[in-house]
Amino acid sequence: MPKLETSGPNADQIEFWNGEGGEKFVRYQNALDVMLEPFGVETIRRAGVKAGEAVLDIGCGCGDTSIDLARKVGITGEVVGVDISELMLARAEDRAAHAEMSNVFFELADVERGPQHRDSFDLAFSRFGVMFFGDPVEAFRNVAAALHDKGRVAFACWQELDRNQWVSLQLRAVLPLVEPPPRPGPDEPGPFSFADPERIRRILSSAGFVDIEIEPFEPEVVLGGLLVLDDAVDFSLDIGPASALLKDVDAATREQARDAVRAALEVHHQSRRGVVLSAGAWIVTARKG
Ligand SMILES: C[S@@+](CC[C@H](N)C(=O)[O-])C[C@H]1O[C@@H](n2cnc3c(N)ncnc32)[C@H](O)[C@@H]1O
Numbered sequence: 001m002p003k004l005e006t007s008g009p010n011a012d013q014i015e016f017w018n019g020e021g022g023e024k025f026v027r028y029q030n031a032l033d034v035m036l037e038p039f040g041v042e043t044i045r046r047a048g049v050k051a052g053e054a055v056l057d058i059g060c061g062c063g064d065t066s067i068d069l070a071r072k073v074g075i076t077g078e079v080v081g082v083d084i085s086e087l088m089l090a091r092a093e094d095r096a097a098h099a100e101m102s103n104v105f106f107e108l109a110d111v112e113r114g115p116q117h118r119d120s121f122d123l124a125f126s127r128f129g130v131m132f133f134g135d136p137v138e139a140f141r142n143v144a145a146a147l148h149d150k151g152r153v154a155f156a157c158w159q160e161l162d163r164n165q166w167v168s169l170q171l172r173a174v175l176p177l178v179e180p181p182p183r184p185g186p187d188e189p190g191p192f193s194f195a196d197p198e199r200i201r202r203i204l205s206s207a208g209f210v211d212i213e214i215e216p217f218e219p220e221v222v223l224g225g226l227l228v229l230d231d232a233v234d235f236s237l238d239i240g241p242a243s244a245l246l247k248d249v250d251a252a253t254r255e256q257a258r259d260a261v262r263a264a265l266e267v268h269h270q271s272r273r274g275v276v277l278s279a280g281a282w283i284v285t286a287r288k289g
Contacts, residue, residue: 003108004084009134010110013189017085017132024239025061026091031235033064034225035166039156040065040127042217043283044072047154052076053122056146058111058155059083059129063092063104069125070096070104079104080121082111083129114142121147126155128281132189140207147288153209154285157194159216163280166221167191170242173264174257178245191241200284210289217283223265223275232275233262 004014016022025032044065049055051074057066060081070079081104083089089106096104109116112133124143133139143153161168184190186199194200197214204212224235237243237258246257265275 003086004110008113010084010112010132010189013132013134014084014110017083018087022085022087025085026087028224028235028239029062029064029091031224031226033062035221035223036127037064038219038221039217039281039283040068043125043127043154043156044068046215046283046285047123047125047152049073049123049125054120055079056117056121056124056143057081057129058124058126058143059132060092060106060126061085061088061129063089063095063106065125065127066092066104066106067096067099067101070101073103075103077103080117081106082109082116084108084110111142112139115145116142117146119146119148122151123147124151124153124155128156128158128191130155131157131191131193134189136193136203137206140203140209144208144288149288151288152285153204153288154283156217156281156283157200158192159218159280159282160195161192163195163218164278166223166277166279167240167242169264169268169277170236170240170261171245173260174242174245177253177257177260178249181241181245194282194284197282200282204284204286208289209286212284212286214282214284216280218278218280220276221279222273223277225274227272227274229262229266229269229275232265232269233258236261236265 049072053073055069060066066079066081092106223232226232269275
């Protein structure tokens with residue numbers, strides 16, 4: 001696979017998803033897929049995916065939704081997963097080969113630097129892969145160019161941090177022990193950059209989409225899909241915003257943070273399910289105008 005240039009507006013994201021971020025997503029691929037599955041299933045349902053369709057999976061990561069979509073479109077359809085992370089695409093390719101899928105393909109590409117495809121897809125889909133663009137209007141213009149006339153887009157993105165207890169709980173537990181992080185600007189790329197529905201509408205309509213619908217989807221999630229409390233604590237200290245805050249702290253502070261996170265999670269731990277927390281996403285659908 002050709003390497004992506006680590007320059008330009010998405011240089012930080014390319015570095016992150018090919019380094020620490022990508023490594024963690026590969027390491028916790030199973031845990032993340034169990035936790036995120038309901039969001040993918042619901043977005044696929046609302047997209048109305050049909051047999052024979054061609055689908056672009058944006059920011060497909062380790063390929064979970066690409067493989068689900070490929071099963072839905074069947075052998076007369078096809079799915080192309082695109083991502084900037086070589087590490088995650090390597091895992092996606094392995095998984096598709098193991099599943100003996102012949103209608104799913106993966107490409108290393110920055111959606112914002114395109115279009116890599118023209119007039120090729122019925123649907124552009126994403127599970128939490130569209131919030132990291134430096135210039136989202138440009139990225140969604142490329143997505144529109146890749147769609148057939150009247151092609152559609154369907155994606156899941158996070159609501160604001162406070163509506164996502166599965167990540168805010170640990171963050172609040174460690175904040176008294178560390179330097180508070182700088183507040184990201186409203187247009188900065190990151191997991192919560194599509195939290196404001198008005199911003200989503202502005203981006204999609206500037207990129208040429210119409211019939212924009214933004215619906216809440218707020219299931220309970222089992223943290224990392226993990227049954228055992230201490231596994232959920234390890235998961236929280238290793239991946240996500242709380243772990244980022246603890247990156248450079250000394251051993252004593254890390255131990256205090258572990259106790260604080262454990263105490264916060266324990267309240268929500270159910271012995272037969274794991275740590276059950278609330279989550280809030282938007283499921284967005286639109287059509288190329
Ligand atoms: C939170 S992960 C989600 C991965 C996958 N969709 C899932 O649900 O497991 C975000 C993904 O978006 C990818 N990504 C970020 N910026 C991108 C860009 N400009 N073009 C393509 N992929 C991008 C990242 O490499 C990462 O795999």
